[in-house]
Amino acid sequence: MSEFAAASCPFSGMREYPIKRANPLDPAPELAELRADEPFAKVRLWTGQDAWLVTRYDDVRKLLTDPRVSADNTLPNFPGATPGMLAVRTKYPSFITMDVPEHTQFRRMLTGEFAVKKIEALKPRIQQVVDERIDAILAKGPPSDIVRDLTLALPITMICDLLGVPYEDQDFFHAKADLITDSRTPPDVSSKAIQELCDVYIAGLIEKKNQHPTDDLLSRLVVNQLRPGHLTPIQLIGIARLLLIAGHDTSAHTMSLGILALLENPEQKRALIDDPTLINSTVEEILRYVDVTHNGRRRIATADIEMGDHVIRKGEGIIAHNAAANRDSDVFPDADKFRIHRDARHHIAFGYGVHQCLGQPLARAELQIVIGTLFRRIPSLALAAPVSSLEFKETSFVYGVERIPVTWES
Amino acid sequence: MRVIIEQAKCCGAGQCVLAAPDIFDQREDDGIVILLQENPSEESRADVLQAIKVCPALAIRLEG
Numbered sequence: 001m002s003e004f005a006a007a008s009c010p011f012s013g014m015r016e017y018p019i020k021r022a023n024p025l026d027p028a029p030e031l032a033e034l035r036a037d038e039p040f041a042k043v044r045l046w047t048g049q050d051a052w053l054v055t056r057y058d059d060v061r062k063l064l065t066d067p068r069v070s071a072d073n074t075l076p077n078f079p080g081a082t083p084g085m086l087a088v089r090t091k092y093p094s095f096i097t098m099d100v101p102e103h104t105q106f107r108r109m110l111t112g113e114f115a116v117k118k119i120e121a122l123k124p125r126i127q128q129v130v131d132e133r134i135d136a137i138l139a140k141g142p143p144s145d146i147v148r149d150l151t152l153a154l155p156i157t158m159i160c161d162l163l164g165v166p167y168e169d170q171d172f173f174h175a176k177a178d179l180i181t182d183s184r185t186p187p188d189v190s191s192k193a194i195q196e197l198c199d200v201y202i203a204g205l206i207e208k209k210n211q212h213p214t215d216d217l218l219s220r221l222v223v224n225q226l227r228p229g230h231l232t233p234i235q236l237i238g239i240a241r242l243l244l245i246a247g248h249d250t251s252a253h254t255m256s257l258g259i260l261a262l263l264e265n266p267e268q269k270r271a272l273i274d275d276p277t278l279i280n281s282t283v284e285e286i287l288r289y290v291d292v293t294h295n296g297r298r299r300i301a302t303a304d305i306e307m308g309d310h311v312i313r314k315g316e317g318i319i320a321h322n323a324a325a326n327r328d329s330d331v332f333p334d335a336d337k338f339r340i341h342r343d344a345r346h347h348i349a350f351g352y353g354v355h356q357c358l359g360q361p362l363a364r365a366e367l368q369i370v371i372g373t374l375f376r377r378i379p380s381l382a383l384a385a386p387v388s389s390l391e392f393k394e395t396s397f398v399y400g401v402e403r404i405p406v407t408w409e410s
Numbered sequence: 411m412r413v414i415i416e417q418a419k420c421c422g423a424g425q426c427v428l429a430a431p432d433i434f435d436q437r438e439d440d441g442i443v444i445l446l447q448e449n450p451s452e453e454s455r456a457d458v459l460q461a462i463k464v465c466p467a468l469a470i471r472l473e474g
């Protein structure tokens with residue numbers, strides 16, 4: 001077994017989790033050692049609880065589809081990610097913390113909204129937003145911050161469109177979402193953010209939709225689910241805040257880090273520019289390689305589970321580490337290399353099992369259009385500062401980069 | 411070859427539609443998988459296998 005001096009608690013000797021990265025675009029190197037030597041490892045969380053950290057692709061997929069593995073975060077000893085996430089999930093539960101069959105009933109209220117063909121119809125709108133943004137970037141001339149000027153704006157615009165949320169409110173809810181998902185946020189600050197976002201803002205929005213339903217997802221939920229009593233107001237707030245937070249942060253950061261990965265691998269960038277039909281495999285490779293849900297899926301065992309030589313006992317927490325699994329070279333040869341020609345479609349950046357990301361068709365469409373268009377229209381795009389000078393969101397539930405200064409030949 | 415789907419298990423993730431659009435579709439109202447061809451031709455085998463591999467709900471099987 002390898003040494004984990006830097007990551008161990010000096011008193012207990014227990015390995016602390018999350019484990020810090022060494023390079024911004026790679027998972028912590030210790031995760032690769034664990035995957036090789038200790039595929040089921042005990043770690044200690046910020047709460048003082050212990051959980052199993054599982055890092056191999058096959059094991060992660062098995063556990064995430066095992067009916068004895070629960071996503072119910074109200075169970076004692078559930079390994080919560082950040083104080084804010086834990087509080088928001090207990091107060092406004094949504095289907096991502098429910099198990100089958102309850103989960104199925106709630107999720108199905110939304111699956112039609114994100115069906116592949118529904119999202120297909122949104123593509124012209126996505127293209128329009130991307131084109132407008134890139135027009136503005138080009139008109140202003142270099143340099144530009146691609147995060148502020150492009151990748152953050154697109155998913156927020158799309159989620160506002162879809163849910164029927166006013167665009168003017170995006171700074172407000174983006175700031176609240178940031179506080180809730182960051183593990184450094186003190187509990188009283190995150191509770192306040194949750195209250196302002198959910199009890200005040202989202203509750204008010206739902207009330208407005210109830211009085212004047214319009215043609216958007218939230219109005220449809222109010223009319224078809226809330227009014228007939230299939231959803232309680234608290235449940236509807238839970239769903240709305242999930243879509244609002246999960247629907248923009250993850251996509252935005254995946255785009256940003258994907259662009260960074262391409263800029264850092266110029267021969268891959270060149271290959272994409274030379275052959276734009278590679279865009280779909282490029283996007284799958286970006287999802288696999290940067291996996292922004294970087295601290296793993298949180299679960300708990302509801303019965304003893306035998307996995308090879310190990311037994312995960314009933315009541316023990318599990319972190320099924322999708323990001324580590326996506327770098328498993330038994331499944332993706334040379335997994336630490338960013339290679340846009342490979343077939344990475346079976347990556348698990350969207351999770352696996354019945355909780356797999358509902359919004360993935362939208363995320364894929366956004367990624368394909370934004371990345372494809374950006375490098376087609378500005379092929380000379382290059383970083384204007386070294387990667388080592390950039391600030392990464394390591395303490396956030398969703399990994400990302402704060403800004404990407406770029407330049408180009410104008 | 412015969413494709414079998416279990417709609418009760420499906421979570422509407424749409425992965426099968428991306429992998430094999432000639433074989434799978436999703437219901438308009440709730441996004442649940444529907445089978446367009448129960449006995450697809452041999453040429454589609456690789457796509458169906460891909461759909462099975464990426465379906466997160468293990469809702470698709472192949473006989474024969």
Ligand code: SF4
Binds near residue numbers: 425426427434465
């Ligand atoms: S991939 Fe599986 S879960 Fe997703 S729509 Fe198809 S059958 Fe349903």
